Amino acid sequence: MTTESRPTGVNPARAAMIGVSDFDGVLRGKHVLSEDASNGDRVVKFSEAVLAWDCSDRVLPTSFTQKPLSAFGDADLRILSGTGRAVSYVGDLRLYLAEFTGAHESLCPRGVLRKVLQRAAEHGLSCTAGFEFEFMLFKENADTIEEKPFATWVPLTRGPFGYSIARSVAHQELFGEILVLCEKARIPLSGLHFETGPGVIEASLLHCDALEAADRAIIFKSMIKAWAQTRGMMATFMAKVSEKWPGQSGHIHISMSSDGHNAFYDRDRFRGISKRMSQFIGGQLKYMNDFCVLAAPNFNSYKRLVPGCWAPTCPSWGVDNRSCAVRVIPADPSAHRLEYRLAGADINPYLALSCAIGSGILGIEENAALPASIVGDASEKTCHPSGGLPQSLSEATHRFAQSLAAIDVFGDRFVEAFSCSRRWEWEAVQHRVTDFERQRYFEIT
Template sequence: MPIDARVTGANSAHAAMIGVSDFDGVLRGKHVLGEDLSDGDKVIKFSEAVLAWDCSDRVIPASFTQKRLSAFGDADLRILSGTGRSVSYVGDQYLYLAEFTGTHENICPRGILRKVLRRAADHGYGCAAGFEFEFMLFKENADTIEDKPFGEWAPLTRGPFGYSIARSVAHHELFGEILALCEKARIPLSGLHFETGPGVIEASLRHCDALEAADRAIIFKSIIKAWAQTRGMIATFMAKVSETLPGQSGHIHISMSSNGQNAFYDSEASDNVSKLMRQFIGGQLKYMNDFCVLAAPNFNSYKRLGPGCWAPICPRWGVDNRSSAVRVIPGEPSAHRLEYRLAGADLNPYLALACAIGSGILGVETDAALPASIVGDASEEMYLPSGRLPQSLSEATYRFAQSPAANDVFGARFVEAFSCSRRWEWEAVQHRVTDFERRRYFEII
């Protein structure tokens, strides 16, 4: 991809940042001073500890390195010159993405997605994708959310009012800043609107090459959080902020191409669903339970996957059916695609997309059968013998760790390392006693 002309010059040479994804999809990085990062990919040394930290910077005891906790060294990090872009609304602050290389490449989230995309390319297919994110804005800061209970936090808007034109007009300045920020960062949007729920906004990132789509997604989440702080707000991409509110999704739109044509499209087939698309969806459904933890990576993720939350419960598909885990969106060749609805907004873009495409490619390789599509509410099938999606991070992690298919697609070393990180995450939250438990049990039980 051509480098934006604005990336060259003194800013990129003397005050650029680099960012690399950890397992949680958080960009970790630093300023690199005195170098022109736009002049070809460079390999530098960077702490390998970011692949052994949890989201609160605690070192996972049984980490991938098999070293003592204090013995983390440096790893090779490739700075990707073509990813440089402005990430600040005011002024010029540039960010370049990076990825671990060498011995750490097979556990690097971006490296895992590249591995899956190579597998698709080996079959002659290119992949395009686009992410949709729902996020909540609160008129709070790091201090006030620490000092006040959640019920007293003030959202940007009160109550549900999805697709509200009135609110969009009232907050046109805010929307204008988001659009300008994304334009400056070369993250074009195809839609921006208020979603149902207090302070909830949905942004649809325009589709593009799959690896670039994941790059845009991880930068989008980071710059929205940073921008919100400059406005005296906090943005959250949690999958489920409150039990009384819908969850926040991170849907992924995917299409496959071959020889410049949409390989999912067949004008002679029912709903234009080609044989390849049937195999691809068949694989997504067949391996959804095994790979689920890649798209739902947190303890909180599974609180979104429940009835009445506009989120899937069972590995089912449907044509233009928003209750299903995979939604086929039929249309002309330029628009015909599927929507992978399993992931929440808390996803790691690289790993969630690797999950969605990797399972699909497995379906193509094995000619996976596709069950009948769901008409109506897919959650009604939650009690069938075929079962529902994993009910917890613990269950999903166990299935992933034991899956031969996961080892095949993602590699045994990554499966072991990521499973270790998710078991740690489960333990970090599972044994905490919450205020809800105290209110429910303290006097009565």
């Protein structure tokens, strides 16, 4: 084709993307003309199949539609014009978030969070949240991770060296690009540093309104993955990449406000923990096992929740205790908050935040009792009458599917569909035979 006859296509300056969260927290979407995304909260048609795909695009059996599984139609998708931001380190490609509406709103992860926040609002409470994500960078690409055994993958850095200034200076160009990317995307960071583990970086997203915080979190994860590929690397937010290394967390900082005041703070009570905060944490602990699958949604998630890896093993709380599932961070009224440490980096931010807040609101409604705080390593203690956390995705999914509290907070249609998706995920992985099993059993059995 000659230059004269080559079609010019769409002006890149007019191009934008729309993205909507599936159950796994993956942004699915497409390019559109920018004016189609920025001109008010328009409703467009989008394939409902993304709510019935697993993470490898296989159709899972779900009851959300009466149509045959091979006959997915279009759903109503609301484009959220106020969410537009630049998502590329180079150029000005803009992404606009969207959410399912109409018949599919009850299944939409963002819609589930809005429902939970509305329940909090009925008690006169508004929520502020901030996510912390650990992710691992490898000097590999999509081809080499398929072709090479994991033992030969090369991480960005070798071995653990948490909070290393030397490594941060040595990789200041990469850190600078991440900071610029986040600034362009209106995702301000309050911290960025190397964490324990080879090639592990932790980013702390600045706190804000809860729904906006989840929006920022899901965009951040997608941006980091895309940015890494432009640098000839791969980024992963897996909860546990190797049994030799600590897991990767997705901790969530939460505070609640009422009439402009921090509802979690009372200077006259122990460590400033107000009655509402006490009830809120009591609810989080009471329903942690039932709701666990929302914060630990994958087969791999449960390999992080083991002793000695800076992750909880039971519903527990403590004052500034990082071994607990809920860590109270005492501070002045402007910063007094809790840290929900159950969540891994592999979360769907909308659903993990729904889990943390929804269980807390139940605690306020039920005047939930708060057990004694844990002093020392929570993994060495019997922490809660409900016992330890679920040990597998299968156990967590069963508890969620049978939970009347989950149905009350999240809706029966969502509980049924999400439980179905997690059972499918469990079955997709549990029958796989691993290299470790072959090494362990091949000769001796």
